[in-house]
Amino acid sequence: MRVGIVGASGYGGAELVRLVAAHPALDLHVAAGSGSAGERLDTAAPQLAGLPGADRALAPAEPDALAGCDLVFMATPHAVSAELGPVLANGGATVVDLSGAFRLEASEFARWYGLDHPAPARTPAPYGLPELFRTDLKGAPLVAGPGCYPTAALLALAPLTGLVDPGSVVITGMSGTSGAGKGLRADLHASHAMGNVAAYGAPGHRHTPEIERWWAAYARQRGVADAAGLAEPVPLSFTPHLVPMPRGQLCTVSATLAEGADAAAVTDAVGAFAAAEPFVVARQAWPATTHVAGGNGAHVHAAVDSRTGRVTAACALDNLLKGAAGQALQAANVALGLDEGAGLSPAGVHP
Template sequence: MDTGIVGGSGYGGGELLRLLAGHPTLKVRTVAAGSRAGEDLSTVFPHLNTSGTLAPSTPEALEGCDLVFLATPHAVSMALAAPLRDAGATVVDLSGAFRLPAEVFERWYGMDHTAPELTPAVYGLPELNRDAIAGAGLVAGPGCYPTATLLGLKPLAGLVDPASLTIVGMSGSSGAGRGLRDNLHVSHATANTAAYGAPTHRHTPEIEQQWSVLTGADHPVSFTPHLVPQVRGMVVTLNAQLLDATAPEAVPAAFHDAYDTEPFVTVVDGWPESTHVVGANTAHVGAAVDPRTGRVTVSCAIDNLTKGAAGQAVQAANVALGLPETAGLPTMAVYP
């Protein structure tokens, strides 16, 4: 199946290229980029041991592609999604352009939405939304923080007070993309940890939207992300008050019921660690109840570039196209 990647010079695009190189069905036909169009892939990503010239990010350059991944800024995704769909391609978008209703997007992202008729698209977290993804023509890939958060939250729906939720996220610097910023310089980021974006981080409404789907009611959440001194990987830890009717033993049972048959989610004893998921499309989840306070703590570790972005996009594409969900996706991490 002929496949296109737009945003092929960024971290998400590079990860897509790495994963699709081993996919049995999806074959990369066109790799497009913005400012780096015309460059050779061997220069942009020497680690991939591949070559080819980056095309411009236009619908014409992607003609003939059955599937297109948009690993692009929000505005570029808005401009390309409709013409690609009109040309018959299945589109999986890694940006935030189609995760939210247009008016919510505009409020949180501070920019006009130029394709409101496409919002919200089918939410591309298979563990929550597999049936809706199947056959979808436009899939909105979740953000990395919402992915880890929602995998931790799914088993808790109905067991906790949904208004009591607090979330703390920790991510490596690759989550900010390939662009340069002062706080990402080695001299600053090395041995430094800092909160950022709270209380208005753009992933907050995405978490709230899906938490409301899980609980059946709208509830605001408190979310505080942190930048930690590592390149890849993230851990999200959340805490909530158990309902009076929830027995402590119901919590581990709920996690095993939710995930023991999932190919990419593992319920671990103890607490997940980010180094155990690097390079894999896996999520490790751990939970514990504090009988003293009646609260539950859940932690989830993912690779922000794999299960949090490109790997999840491939997983969603597999589901959308009726392919084996695990095709082309590693479950073994790179360690150490």
């Protein structure tokens, strides 16, 4: 199956090149870029040197350059994805977008991203979090890859559906600097970021409505939305933090237990959720980013504080893999009817 990767020289795109090279059913047909078009792929992304085809020149990020691709991954800014994705999908390719272009309805997208959507009929696209929306992805022509923070937050939240008061949810996210992409930015300079931790983007981070929307959608899909208090998206608090490491992500969720819920119910729910998912592991200790780096796994754990009647749940993952490229490949596998785990491993690289 012929694959195109747009944004192949960026962090997420280069990870996709590496993953596709190891996939039994996929073959890299086109590696494309915008500012890097014409440059050799292994020059723009030296870590790919030695992979078959890494010595090719990057094609321009244009529909004609991607003609003939059966599957296209777009590791591109949301404005580029919003324009290019529908064109490629209309041309017959299965498209998996890693940006925020198709995660929200067009009106929500305009509010949170400050851009009128050029293809409102395509929004929201099926949400590429297989653990929650596997059925919706099968045969989907255009898939909206979740944000890295929402992935970790939703994998921690999902087992708590119906066990907590949705209006009490507070989420703290921490991400390595690669989550901001490959572009230069003052706060990402080594002298600024190393040895420093800082909150940012609160209280209006654009991943907030994404978490709210898709948690409610998951509850509706399970038929428990009314009972769980999620008939409509419920506002929650989300604060992201930049931490001094290249990759890795951790989200902690704190919420008040619903009436009748207890620690045993929480433990059972987290264990059952993880047992049904090939890339989710329920840990008996708090998850650590160093244990998931380099893999497509997500480690989860939850504990109840009997003193306050609140539960804390955590999820750790590699923001460039389960939070981006690995998840995109996982979703593509489902959309195309392939083995969901093909080309992926839940195991990390440690130390």
